[in-house]
Amino acid sequence: MTEHRVLIVDDEAPARDRLRRLLEAMEDCRVCAEAGNGTEALEKAAEHRPDIVLMDVRMPGMDGMDAARELTAQATPPAVIFCTAYDDYALSAFRVDATDYLVKPVRREALASALTRAGRVNRPQSRQFAPQDNPAIVVRNQAGVERVELDRLYYASADNKYVTLVHDRGETLCDYSLRELEQAHGEHLLRIHRHTLVNRRYLEALTRTQSGHLAQLSDPAGTRLRVSRRHATGVRDYLES
Incomplete structure (x- = not known):
């Protein structure tokens, strides 16, 4: 089983701790680093080369959208999964090639599903192998967020x-x-x-x-x-x- 390196990015330590605990219960994921804002996320990503980034949106300094835009523009980008308390950024998230969008409090089942999708070749990486990517319309409904x-x-x-x-x-x-x-x-x-x-x-x-x-x-x-x-x-x- 392939182990995925995960970078957690959130300006609130309790939120990072909760995601870490959820990830520690999953056999195929390992937290390689944590960051408190977008600028730090780019630094940690360059140092640790994560496969997946769990990214908050609203953070001091560089926010999650700007950081994700820079990460997904890289030649071999990580998959970005947004984890945020706000559900009104969903459309913007997929415009920066995010793999998934989860609304806090993040449920274990939803995180596991998102990580499974992210574990496949993510859309920015797949451009090396396919002529077109597969964008999505992101819909907010009573069940949460649907792609x-x-x-x-x-x-x-x-x-x-x-x-x-x-x-x-x-x-x-x-x-x-x-x-x-x-x-x-x-x-x-x-x-x-x-x-x-x-x-x-x-x-x-x-x-x-x-x-x-x-x-x-x-x-x-x-x-x-x-x-x-x-x-x-x-x-x-x-x-x-």
């Missing part, structure tokens, strides 16, 4: 105040607007209607019917979605390109 990977998302549909993400595991409600999703993931999502974004990789064809244009998706259900006249040309141009 919906872009390669598993079929389309997003807006209805009143909520947006529904339809993916290979079912449906997930989120509080991001379609505009926010389009701005964050425009290279993956294509607008076909004022109420609908589709994943470009599943867009198969554009058909014309008596009632208008329909987008044919290559998902298992063979979904067909209405395309507005305003966006029909853009869909056709994308398919022809």
Whole structure:
């Protein structure tokens, strides 16, 4: 079994102690160092070369987001898992290539799952082996924080105040607007209607019917979605390109 070296970064000693205790109960992880802010985290990471960094967000001096941005930009970066008391940084966390996002108090089961995912080749490292990474939409709900990977998302549909993400595991409600999703993931999502974004990789064809244009998706259900006249040309141009 491969042992993963873990760097704990948090400005509060009790929080670091709790994470250390959780990690000590796991056979495949070893705490190699601790840091109290982002600047110290970069120094410790350069010295100890951790495989995984458990990173708080709000810290004095350099915060966790800035530190994670520098870590994940390295040639062989560690996997970064955010552990924070605030759940409103989730979207920003995955924009800096974080592997996971846990909300304090961190539960042992959630940490173990995040470490398992981080133990695989993380997304920044995988760019050496694959042409594209696998970003995710991060959703806050009653169960906590859920990641919906872009390669598993079929389309997003807006209805009143909520947006529904339809993916290979079912449906997930989120509080991001379609505009926010389009701005964050425009290279993956294509607008076909004022109420609908589709994943470009599943867009198969554009058909014309008596009632208008329909987008044919290559998902298992063979979904067909209405395309507005305003966006029909853009869909056709994308398919022809």
